[in-house]
Amino acid sequence: MCTPGTRFLCLILLLATSLAPAAAQQAQEADMLRLLVTADEYKEAWFSDALLQQLNPSQFQQQLNQLLSDIGELEFIDGDDGEYSIFFEEAVVSSTIVLDERGQITTIWFRPPSPRANSFDDLLGQLRELPGETALLVLTDGERVAEHNADAPFSVASAFKLAVLAAAVEALDAGELDRSDVVYLEEQDLTLPSGIMQEWPVETAVTVDTLMVQMMSMSDNTATDALMRILGRDRVHAFASEALPVVPTTREIFTLLGPDARDLADEWAGAESRQEYLALLDRTADREMGRIRDFTGGEIRSDVGWIFSASELAALAGQVAGNPTAGVTQGAATGAGWSDVVYKDGYVPGVAAEVVHGRSNDGRTYTIVLLWNREDEDVDVLALYGLIQSAVRLTE
Known part of the structure; x- marks a missing residue:
């Protein structure tokens, strides 16, 4: 439960979402987030009447300022469909925002900052601090440049769909489909x-x-x-x-x-x-x-599902690269300027997986896989997403 004294702000009211076209909506949401994290003073006009019944803008700003203290200046905001990662000099903050048809905030949620990795060693250190079992694999032009438990079997939830896509691509290439x-x-x-x-x-x-x-x-x-x-x-x-x-x-x-x-x-x-x-x-x-x-909130069974290692998922991503379906969602590669993108994630209680592959502007090919399994409690899927976004930025 959120209280005024916590550093975890959550204000979720499931009201109307914007009817604006996707690109315009994304820009509007990102602009509003930029205002919230940089403005000297909040205006009540930014918030819907329903949300104003739940929060005091001045108090909310004080709480947010406390949450964002000591993480440096805002650099950029990445995301879409109401889910964003806000990159500061020292950390990444995940946020959920929903605007109504008038552009007023009906839902706003900021998670605690995750330290921003300045190297793959930093990233590995952050990953190892997560409770449970984790894996990391970073390939540059097919060569391993960072790894942790890369060949160990993990439950990967929907990331297994890369295998289904690879089988479909094979059938298409063979003329069977x-x-x-x-x-x-x-x-x-x-x-x-x-x-x-x-x-x-x-x-x-x-x-x-x-x-x-x-x-x-x-x-x-x-x-x-x-x-x-x-x-x-x-x-x-x-x-x-x-x-x-x-x-x-x-x-x-x-x-x-x-x-x-x-x-x-x-x-x-x-x-x-x-x-x-x-x-x-x-x-x-x-x-x-x-x-x-x-x-929902039930038993965690990471022992029943689809099992792959980080290295096996990386190989699948490489196999389907170049197929237009593989990159229909850019995911963690959004805004990175990569081509031939492959992105697939997976989540069930106790399991999270992130896989991204692409070719950067310098012509190098990168593949990044992060996996996380827990048997005792659920995983923080947004924390893992923040880490893979940081990994993508390290390739720039």
């Missing part, structure tokens, strides 16, 4: 968010291109499962980690982690052979898939 091919959603494809396609009716006609774009842009789980069905589990498995005997669909994982299959999840954690894993996945067909509320 075409981006314009039309397929039809099946009942077995429909799963839980992230994404929107779980709301689409069975037998909806979609192209392979739509599935690939939805998977990478929105991390759409239904699009992912449909692609896996079309490609075949074995083809996707060819791009999987050595530590993952079989690649489950998102629906299968949501079933394993749901309340109707806890016994299967326990068996999954102790399975040793591909045959055992496949048999368990077959048994999920008779169990009910979990619901969204089952995964």
